[in-house]
Amino acid sequence: AQSVTQPDIHITVSEGASLELRCNYSYGATPYLFWYVQSPGQGLQLLLKYFSGDTLVQGIKGFEAEFKRSQSSFNLRKPSVHWSDAAEYFCAVGDGGGFKTIFGAGTRLFVKA
């Protein structure tokens, strides 16, 4: 069965520093991969997605992610973090044979001044 692991429960980054959030997935075929952000009191918002093609995917708000099949990873990156990026980030994998999206447990990002 598909699964998603986000090894870091929380991460603290200084404003202006670079960011990398880790995501590992378990899936037999080429996965459909997503990163979502959830801010307090707000719904989940899609940052980016990958299902084929170029393994480096650009998203909204300056985020990017790289699909590495050999490592079963889909890490999220941002070169310079802003205080407004503080939120919960979820990596997810789509069920290729059905309708489910399977989410990781999330990584909470704290940004310090």
Next chain:
Amino acid sequence: GAGVSQSPRYKVAKRGQDVALRCDPISGHVSLFWYQQALGQGPEFLTYFQNEAQLDKSGLPSDRFFAERPEGSVSTLKIQRTQQEDSAVYLCASSLGVGREIRTDTQYFGPGTRLTVL
């Protein structure tokens, strides 16, 4: 345009009560999903509708959970005889895609309904 809306935003129920949670998807979106998000966890899939047809209900945790979308737009998630373990945020999402596109289509999420069962 309006996004996905959910009501109520907060619901407190006594154990054993029935509750109904409403989702208004984005107009014209064919696909509708319900998720359950426990505290400190990621969302977990409950059920999927394509128009009024419930095509996947494999994530519903028990027969106390029931969802419907009778006219292919508004959806209601009903929980009968609520238990404390039902306390969670219930998220609704909609997307435009159908068929194979569902897997890659963008899902738009509502703000959720926070259910607390005492």
